[in-house]
Amino acid sequence: MSSYSPILASLNVALGGAIGAVLRYQLGRGMTHWLGVQMVTIFPWATLAANAIGSLAMGLLAGWLAFRGAAGGEQLRLLLGVGLLGGFTTFSAFSLEMVLMIERGQYLFAGLYAVLSFALGISGLILGLTLMRSFA
DSSP: OOSSOHHHHHHHHHHHHHHHHHHHHHHHHHHHHHHOHHHHHHSOHHHHHHHHHHHHHHHHHHHHHHHHOTTTHHHHIIIIIIIIHHHHOSHHHHHHHHHHHHHTTOHHHHHHHHHHHHHHHHHHHHHHHHHHHHTO
């Protein structure tokens, strides 16, 4: 539970999310410029890069907060972890949650989380596409 106001917490998440979303957009533009339209059409290089960079950043942030984040740690977690990295890539949060479950020895839950995340994510996307295409 946050030790400061829910409004300030929400503003931290919103600010970080906006910055993360812009960074993600700029990463996609940069990858397209660097690799060319054909290369980014063949393979989702920008998404792969965002997932890898975001996961690395989440690991660095979580490690730093664990060792040094007592003062202002919750504000930084909300601004950078939930907001910025959440806006940049949700894969970073998934990666952190998976590693924490594995470190706690919750292998069954980690496996279930991985399988359900993949299956429900793909199924939800297929269902959404199917529903929207039925209106076209």
